[in-house]
Amino acid sequence: MPAMHNTTEQHEIEHLRQEHLMLDPRPRGEMNSMVMDAMLTTSWKFWVVFAVLSVVVAICLFYTWGYLIAEGTGVAGLTNPVYWGIFLVNTVFWIGISHAGTFVSALLRVFKAEYRRPFTRAAELMTTFGLAQAALSVFMHMGRVWLSYWLFPYPNERALWPNFHSPLSWDFLAINTYLLGSTMYLFMPLIPDLAMARDRSTGWRKTFYRILSLGFRGTEGEWTHLRAAMNIFAFAILPVMFSVHTIVSWDFAAAMRPGWNSTIFGPYFVVGALHSGIAAVAMVLVVIRSTVKNMKYFLRAEHFGALGMLMLIVSMGWAYFFFNDYMVQWYGGNKFTDALLHFHEKGPTDWMWFAMLILNVAIPWLTLWSKKIRSSPWALFFIGLGINIGMWFERFIIIPTSLAINFMPFTWRTYKPGVEIPLSIGTLAFFVLLYMAASRLVPLVPVWEVQEGQLAHTLRKVGKETIVSVAEME
Amino acid sequence: MTDSRSYLAIFADIDPASYALDRLRELGLSDEQMNVISGIPVTEAMLGRPRQWTNVPRLALGGAVGGFLLGAFLAFVAPVMYPIHVGGQGILPGAPSVVVLFELTMLGMLAATFLGIFLDSRYPSYTPKEYVPEISDGRIAILFECPAEKENKFIEAMQAIGAESVKPAEAQKL
Numbered sequence: 001m002p003a004m005h006n007t008t009e010q011h012e013i014e015h016l017r018q019e020h021l022m023l024d025p026r027p028r029g030e031m032n033s034m035v036m037d038a039m040l041t042t043s044w045k046f047w048v049v050f051a052v053l054s055v056v057v058a059i060c061l062f063y064t065w066g067y068l069i070a071e072g073t074g075v076a077g078l079t080n081p082v083y084w085g086i087f088l089v090n091t092v093f094w095i096g097i098s099h100a101g102t103f104v105s106a107l108l109r110v111f112k113a114e115y116r117r118p119f120t121r122a123a124e125l126m127t128t129f130g131l132a133q134a135a136l137s138v139f140m141h142m143g144r145v146w147l148s149y150w151l152f153p154y155p156n157e158r159a160l161w162p163n164f165h166s167p168l169s170w171d172f173l174a175i176n177t178y179l180l181g182s183t184m185y186l187f188m189p190l191i192p193d194l195a196m197a198r199d200r201s202t203g204w205r206k207t208f209y210r211i212l213s214l215g216f217r218g219t220e221g222e223w224t225h226l227r228a229a230m231n232i233f234a235f236a237i238l239p240v241m242f243s244v245h246t247i248v249s250w251d252f253a254a255a256m257r258p259g260w261n262s263t264i265f266g267p268y269f270v271v272g273a274l275h276s277g278i279a280a281v282a283m284v285l286v287v288i289r290s291t292v293k294n295m296k297y298f299l300r301a302e303h304f305g306a307l308g309m310l311m312l313i314v315s316m317g318w319a320y321f322f323f324n325d326y327m328v329q330w331y332g333g334n335k336f337t338d339a340l341l342h343f344h345e346k347g348p349t350d351w352m353w354f355a356m357l358i359l360n361v362a363i364p365w366l367t368l369w370s371k372k373i374r375s376s377p378w379a380l381f382f383i384g385l386g387i388n389i390g391m392w393f394e395r396f397i398i399i400p401t402s403l404a405i406n407f408m409p410f411t412w413r414t415y416k417p418g419v420e421i422p423l424s425i426g427t428l429a430f431f432v433l434l435y436m437a438a439s440r441l442v443p444l445v446p447v448w449e450v451q452e453g454q455l456a457h458t459l460r461k462v463g464k465e466t467i468v469s470v471a472e473m474e
Numbered sequence: 475m476t477d478s479r480s481y482l483a484i485f486a487d488i489d490p491a492s493y494a495l496d497r498l499r500e501l502g503l504s505d506e507q508m509n510v511i512s513g514i515p516v517t518e519a520m521l522g523r524p525r526q527w528t529n530v531p532r533l534a535l536g537g538a539v540g541g542f543l544l545g546a547f548l549a550f551v552a553p554v555m556y557p558i559h560v561g562g563q564g565i566l567p568g569a570p571s572v573v574v575l576f577e578l579t580m581l582g583m584l585a586a587t588f589l590g591i592f593l594d595s596r597y598p599s600y601t602p603k604e605y606v607p608e609i610s611d612g613r614i615a616i617l618f619e620c621p622a623e624k625e626n627k628f629i630e631a632m633q634a635i636g637a638e639s640v641k642p643a644e645a646q647k648l
Contacts, residue, residue, distance in 0.1 A: 028513060028612025153548060161556040164548055165563055165570045173577040180581065184588040192513070192610075198648065199607035214592075215599035215648060218609055223515040224526035225594040232534050232587045240580050247573065451612065452514045 012466050013459060021300055022114055023468065025454035028447070034294035035193075035443045036200050041293045042440060053433040061426025065140060068419050073143040077417040082403040086420035087141035089395045090427055092248055092269075093276065094134035095175070096391060100277025101127025102182055102241045106234040114470060115306045117453045118298040121193075121446050122288060123281045124186040129434045130280075131179045133427040138175075140423055167250040174247045178240055185233045188226060191216050193443040208441070245273045252398065258336040259329065259402040268321035275311075275318045275360065276391035279384035282307045284435070286381040288444060298445045301375040308374025311387065315364040322360075340405040348414055349401050352393040359390030477622035480643035482604055483632040484613050490636040491614040492521045497631050498618055511605065511615040533590035534583050541582015545575040602645035617643055 017024045026034075068075055078085050104123040108116035139145045151172050153162050162169045195216040198209035216222060249269035252260040262268075282304065289299040329337050344353045363386050368374045373383075400415035460469040485491040491510065498508055505524050510516065518525050549571035557565050591597065609615050620628040632640045 028610075032611060153552060161552070161558065163558045163560060164553065164574050165558070165560045165567060170570075170573045170577065173574065173581075177577050177581040177584070181584040184584060188588070188591065195648075196513070196610040199610045210600070210648060211598075213648075214595075214597040215601075215603065216595075216597075217603055217605045217648070218511050218513055220510050220516075220518070220523065220526050221528075222595045223512070224528045225530050225591050227515055228528045228530040229534075229587045229591050232531065233584065236534075236580060236583055236587070240577075240584070243573075243576065243580075448514050455514070 009466060016459065016466065016468065019300065019302055020457070020468065021118060021298060021302070021450065022453045022457040022470075023459065024297075025451070026297075028451050031447050031450065032196050032200060034297060035445050035447050036197065038293045038295060038445075039197070039440060039443060046291075046436070050433065050436055053429045053436070056429040057426055057433055059426075060422040061136075061430055064419050064422045064426060068140065068143070068423070069145060075419050077415055077420060079413060079415070081406050081408075081411050081413065082400045082415040084141075084403060085400050085415055086396070086417050086424055087137050089392065089399050090137040090424055091134045091141070092395045092399070093392050094130045094137060094427070094431075095245060095248055096269075096273035096276045096395075097280045097388075098127040098130035098134065098178070098182065098277065099241055099245060099270075099273035100279075100281045101125070101130070102178075102185065102237055103274055103277065104281055105185070106237050106241070109230075109234045110238070113306075114453055114457070115303055117449045118445050119281070119285055119303060120449065121186075121190070121442070122284055122444055124182065125435060125438055125442070125444075126277075126280060126284060127182040128179075128186055129431050129438070130277075131175065131182065132434065133431050134175065135179065136427055136430070137423075167247060167254050170247045171251060174240070174244045178237075178244045181233070181237050181240055185230075185237055188230055188233065189446055189449065190442065191226065192218065192448045193446055196447060197443055242270055245270045257402070258334065258405060258407070259340045259398070262325055262329070264321060264325050264328075268318075268325055271314060271317045271321050272391060272394060275314045276388050278307060278310050278314055279387035279391075282311065282380045283384040283388070286377040286384075288439070289377060292439065292444065295444075298450065301377075304377050304380050305371060305375040308368050308380050308383075311380075311384070312364055312368035312374070315361060315368070315387070319361045336405065336407055339409075340402060343405050344397055344401065347401070347404075349397065352401070353397055356390045356393040356397065359386040360394065478619050479622050479625050480604060480617065480619050481625070481628065481632075481640055482606060482643040483616045483618070483637040483640045484606065484608060485616070485635075485637055486613060488516055488520055488614060491516075491616060494616055494632055494635045494637065495521055495523065497635055498616070498628070501620070501624075501628060501631060503618060503620065507619045509617045511609050511617060513610045513612050513614075516614065528590075529594050530587060530590035533593065534587040537586020537589075538579050538583035540586070542575060542579040544582065545578030548578065549574040600648070602647050604643035604645055605648060613638070 076085060076087070101123040104116060105120040109120070139148060142148055151162060151169075153164075162172070164170075191213055194209050194213035195218070198206060198213050201209055246266035246269065249265035253262055253265035255261065285299055285303065285307070289295045326341070330341055344350070364383060367379070367383055373379045400417075404412055404414050406412070456471045458469050458471070459466050461467075483494060485494065495508060495510070499505075510521055510523065550566055553565050559565070563570070604617050606613075606615060616632075618628070629640045
């Protein structure tokens with residue numbers, strides 16, 4: 001009998017090891033090699049995709065943007081009253097995508113959620129590259145992009161001065177604070193991994209990592225300063241993250257327009273950003289796991305299961321805020337708001353409105369409750385893709401669709417996008433291209449954080465059950 | 475004046491490294507004469523080392539104050555210098571000013587925290603340093619300075635505790 005008990009226990013331990021990365025440690029040197037291999041091994045398929053995306057970016061983004069600059073914003077579908085179109089839909093969408101990187105990394109670090117460890121870097125990269133697309137979209141919307149320095153507060157002979165009472169100026173401050181903050185937050189935990197890459201590289205890569213790792217060795221002092229800074233960042237960047245999308249929502253909510261002038265827009269936008277962002281993190285992780293060497297060791301079903309659970313909870317939060325916003329506007333009885341709500345549900349973009357609810361609420365609720373489904377990478381990928389499409393539709397409905405209906409019915413006109421479509425494809429391709437380039441240059445897994453987590457985890461026997469025990473090491 | 479030599483003792487694990495630190499103290503070294511270099515953050519408590527000093531939180535606070543002052547300038551001074559009348563709001567409205575103050579305070583704090591690492595760790599520093607690449611592969615190194623006439627005693631003590639290697643610490647290009 002004791003032998004049988006031992007066998008069962010061994011099976012149980014083996015199962016736990018297979019399930020949890022933190023219980024399946026490998027020597028640090030081996031993990032370093034795996035991450036370096038993942039970075040250095042590039043198949044011809046990668047370069048084909050890279051070349052195709054480069055062409056798409058060159059044509060759809062840079063050429064089309066040049067055309068927009070040369071011809072003026074008349075080549076876009078912007079018109080009166082729809083003077084904010086897909087450029088700002090994309091801005092809000094990309095800022096939303098960027099939210100999850102910080103959310104996953106900072107909030108889960110604050111709450112000591114251990115499953116975060118292998119994918120914080122992948123999420124943080126999304127933040128930086130997502131914000132870059134958001135900034136590009138704002139510049140596209142400006143039209144006369146060479147005058148963008150007018151946003152900076154500086155005394156000048158034309159007496160032009162940014163109006164700090166305007167949400168658009170707050171946007172400038174908030175997005176720049178977040179872009180700088182999230183880039184610094186990406187770089188700090190990267191320093192030890194860059195030093196690891198420096199120690200294992202030759203040629204131009206050695207020089208590249210040597211410069212970027214700043215001379216890091218891993219002395220007690222260096223770790224102390226780095227940890228103190230990372231703790232401050234984890235707490236400080238969260239309110240900044242919330243402020244960014246709240247301020248983006250005020251661009252709309254502070255305007256006296258039907259459908260926009262809502263006090264709940266701040267949290268509604270923040271939850272929406274997390275909804276699309278976490279779904280995008282899941283999608284990126286599925287692609288990384290499937291296409292990058294050795295990633296199956298680092299990214300396991302437990303990580304997708306945890307992200308799937310987050311997606312389900314955030315989907316419920318989004319549904320709550322959506323219904324709250326809809327309900328109060330519907331009940332208000334304002335005839336212009338009524339007209340707008342009918343326009344959403346029965347107008348030319350009604351299919352978007354229904355698709356938004358199906359993709360953001362119905363499908364996640366019907367599927368993600370199941371551990372089997374949410375732990376399955378490709379199922380999560382397609383649910384995440386649906387959520388991102390649904391959230392893009394939501395932003396489209398809030399911006400150009402809602403702008404078509406205002407307090408002056410004689411001006412009502414629908415929006416037909418022009419160069420916005422190739423430019424949107426261009427920003428998406430540029431995001432993927434930047435991510436692919438980064439995956440060849442930056443260790444995608446923070447190896448030192450994984451090893452630190454593995455040191456903290458042990459298996460403990462309580463009665464007849466073997467349970468996972470986590471020590472407080474930080 | 476006694477000559478001193480620097481050595482780098484490499485350990486596979488935290489436990490022997492912590493015992494080695496105790497042994498170095500027994501042999502007469504002070505904590506200032508030793509430094510631990512590792513591929514993961516090992517806390518002072520695990521190694522029995524004195525708490526490391528860091529200026530990063532103070533710098534972060536200073537940055538926050540600086541950011542707040544810049545925000546106050548933009549929110550309260552600039553509008554008086556360059557008045558813009560918006561939608562019946564006063565020149566110095568309360569709520570919009572809070573947004574500007576918040577963003578610049580946070581920006582100041584984050585930037586100062588980041589710069590704090592550079593200042594405290596003296597980054598970037600590309601001069602040769604005592605280091606071996608095995609450290610980033612998970613080894614723990616103790617860099618210590620001992621009197622030249624007793625170096626054999628120190629080397630033997632480190633080897634007895636389980637050091638994988640004890641070699642003269644030579645500064646090398648990282």
